[in-house]
Amino acid sequence: MPPLSPRLIAAAVAFALAGPSVAAPAAAVFDPNELDPKISACSDFNGYANGKWIAANPIPADKTRWGAFDALREQSLAAQHKLAEAADASADKGQAGSIEQKIGWLYRSGMNEAAIDKAGYAPIQPELDAIARLKDRADVVTWLGKAFAEGNGVGFRFGPGADFKNASRQIAFAGQGGLGLPTPDYYTKDEHKAVREAYVTHLARLFELSGAKADEARRKADGVLAFETRLAKASLSRVELRDPKNQYHFVDLAAANKATPHFDWSAFFKHLGVAPGDGFSLSQPKFFAEFDAMLAGLPVAQWRDYLAAHTLDDAAPYLSRPFQEASFEFHDKTLNGQPEQRARWKRVLEAVNDAMGMALGQMYVKEYFPPSAKARAQQLVDNVNGAMKARLEKLDWMSEATRAKALEKWSTFLPKIGYPDKWREWNGLAIVPGDYFANLRAAAAFNYRYQLDKIGKPTDRYEWSMTPQTVNAYYSSGTNTINFPAAILQPPFFYADGDDAINFGGIGAVIGHESGHGFDDKGSQFDGAGNNENWWTKEDREKFDARTARLVAQFDGYVPLADHPDQHVNGKLTLGENIGDLGGLAFAYDAMKKAGEGKPDPKIDGLTREQRFFLSWARVWRGNIRDKAQLVLLNTDPHAPAKFRAIGAPSNMPAFAEAFGCKAGDAMVRDAGKQVKIW
Structure with missing residues (x-):
């Protein structure tokens, strides 16, 4: 597709993952003081786990939302800022045509507000x-x-x-x-x-x-x-x-x-x-x-x-300041409720990412992501996907014919961790120190040519569509790959010195989420080779659809904004992500239990292994969002609001009720007739 301007790229992320060692020593990476004892985990798990943090962390004026994802994005952005500033400082004397020189000059041209304003x-x-x-x-x-x-x-x-x-x-x-x-x-x-x-x-x-x-x-x-x-x-x-x-x-x-x-x-x-x-x-x-x-x-x-x-x-x-202000007033303030414009350097870095994101990612990986982290992340991916396979093998509602095809697809999953094995070439892209708009136009044409040149060629399963510095993750049905950029392989998703419960409940569950996309309402219509082929028996598909219909109904019932009681979550729009959450959390829970077999529960801060697992999951989704931005996302985002992701999957799992002593009738224990179990 033609390159989108940065402001048109969806800000809402909903799937995430990965991180190092699954056998790391236990450490107090979770602060129990963040929990709200006045709220019952069985009635409002999100409020119990995240309410105090949300109250103490208001949305910054230059943001439409603030939470775990956003804080980690700011951390990644700060790292990129250092790289861009260093590239700018050395660009004039650097290697001609190098990615460092191009990034430096592109960033410099974007920060030259006087020249941009003069050009109108x-x-x-x-x-x-x-x-x-x-x-x-x-x-x-x-x-x-x-x-x-x-x-x-x-x-x-x-x-x-x-x-x-x-x-x-x-x-x-x-x-x-x-x-x-x-x-x-x-x-x-x-x-x-x-x-x-x-x-x-x-x-x-x-x-x-x-x-x-x-x-x-x-x-x-x-x-x-x-x-x-x-x-x-x-x-x-x-x-x-x-x-x-x-x-x-x-x-x-x-x-x-x-x-x-x-x-x-x-x-x-x-x-x-x-x-x-x-x-x-x-x-x-x-x-x-x-x-x-x-x-x-x-x-x-x-x-x-x-x-x-x-x-x-x-x-x-x-363009010049009046045009920038006009764009901000409508797209950010009027449409999404953002009170203040972001700092200039952040906006320029967003444009740099849009223009040369993978080149900046190459610099980011060299500085911030050691090769050892990639190997450790692979181990966790293997453990969670092994648990997924075990579930597929035992499903009581799936026939042997469909099961064989499901396991065949599972066997062809390709996990990609951190960054590409082979970096893009940037030869032919001309970047100059003093013309921001010309640089962005040149990059748009260069990148679109790069995309067009793929037409008629073999599909490359090893190519990435996200940069390493992106705090996100994704599944591709056309290549049957699960992809985990470097920037998300860190706290609060993964702790190198954290206990298994924290890591499986955070990054492990989101690894399972991405794998689960291969079997959601859309991904399940593609085979292991990436073809849109039906590999289900008619009866099994009907059973699958009946189970997912319950999940649609569950999320249709959620109302995120008290001042807009008529605005519900769209259960059909968010179905794929909700299937991913439900399966991902179950796969990660199984993997955690297997990792702890024969070992005493390392109870930490008075919390059991199971409690820490679910609390880690909830903490990933902590955050708040402005009403206007939420209304836009209800219409556009295939992910449910974060607070419902914190509670949606756990409320369907008997393991959650057991962990916190919840009983039938509690809000976090869905009625047996409405409880959803797919994988």
């Missing part, structure tokens, strides 16, 4: 002028092809991916996009009317900043909203997009051109310098039918305004 919007004036010269539909189509080729595509998404029917090869995927608001619902539902009005005001402000008079700017902005509303009405929802059937629609060029007679895909591929092969995925046909109809029927002036609006909005964070 001149860096994008040539693009705006080119848009203003578009006279007919053919001009628009040509402009779109050139924009994508430069890494600045708009209107839809286009990039490489594993073929759903032959995952060993990479093909092109074209998918819906082109919206400036978070989801299609924001364009149609009454509850988002105020956001729509604020969006129009924001776009009008950008048009005025680039020279339009107030009345003209408002007219243009209104037209852009109407344009995007048509795209939104033809777009699938986030829940619908979870279904693989809605993610893949393979066509050859002739069929694609027939589907969009006013948009020539043959010419588009030529603009990109990509051979289409035997075809590509035109993933959402309804969307592209509407896109084509808009090409045919809308005035070119409305297309010009739409393209100019997105050019301005995407570029605003990297």
Whole structure:
């Protein structure tokens, strides 16, 4: 896909993992004074484990949320800041063309506020002028092809991916996009009317900043909203997009051109310098039918305004101060409730990560992640995945036919820990010391070319889509890999000197979570080779769906904001992550019990091994979030709010009730008829 600007990258993470030694000596890495004795663990486990910490740690003014993940991200960011500052200091005398020199000059150019302010919007004036010269539909189509080729595509998404029917090869995927608001619902539902009005005001402000008079700017902005509303009405929802059937629609060029007679895909591929092969995925046909109809029927002036609006909005964070302030006011403050802008160096580092994140990661690993940590993390991954296999072998509701296929998929899992075995090359990317916007544009084009060059090539299971300095983790269904970046392999997820209960309850559970994605509602529709194939018997699939339906109902019942009692968690949107949590916690619990077989419980601070396990899990999800940001995430994020992740899986586990002496009727003990057990 074309590179996204940093502010469009989802801030909410929900899965995490890994860390060293599973046989480390016990240590008091958990402070029992953080627990709230006034709250019963059986009635509100999140409040018991995290309430005192949340009360003592308010959300910083430059954040929309604050918790364990966010604190660790700040730690990673501080480490990256040191690396960038050092690279800047040595860049002029460093090795010509080295990643250190490129990072140093890129960071320096972003910190040169005087030069950026002096330039105003001149860096994008040539693009705006080119848009203003578009006279007919053919001009628009040509402009779109050139924009994508430069890494600045708009209107839809286009990039490489594993073929759903032959995952060993990479093909092109074209998918819906082109919206400036978070989801299609924001364009149609009454509850988002105020956001729509604020969006129009924001776009009008950008048009005025680039020279339009107030009345003209408002007219243009209104037209852009109407344009995007048509795209939104033809777009699938986030829940619908979870279904693989809605993610893949393979066509050859002739069929694609027939589907969009006013948009020539043959010419588009030529603009990109990509051979289409035997075809590509035109993933959402309804969307592209509407896109084509808009090409045919809308005035070119409305297309010009739409393209100019997105050019301005995407570029605003990297232009002069008035544009930066406009971007902050809408995207951060109005939409997500963030009171203050982040420090300049943090915003620049975000852009550096977007432009050269893997190069910065190479520097990060060298300084902060010793090779020994990778080996220790592998041991923990092996233990948790071994527990997962044992569960699959004993499932009482799964037939032998499906079980054999499940174990076959399990056997092909590829864990990737810390960082890539082979680093990317950055030869050909020209970075200069004094032109921030030109550097970012050059990086966007360079990175998009890197992505396009994958099309038609074999799928590389060993490639990473997250940088080592990212505090997160992920599962890829197209490669059947579980991936654990270096930055998350540390407290509070893993303690090198911590006891097994703490480490299995934290990082171990999230390792299990990532593996569990291979068998969630979406991942279970792909085989071990990454192909979208059904390996289930009809009866087993029905049993699986019945069990997951209970999990949907459980999370549908959660209401995160007292002031918005009508806003519930979307159990279908969050189903995959909730399956991952439930399975991951169970796998890690089994692994902990096995590691402790024949050993006395090393009771620490008056807490049993089992209690510390569940408390470690809850602590991973401690945090708070601003109401506006939570409302956005309820519509966009496939992860449930953190406080419900702390309690959701444990409330389904008899082991939790036993650990804390909970009884039937307690809030943390779900009724037998509603209790969910999948793996």
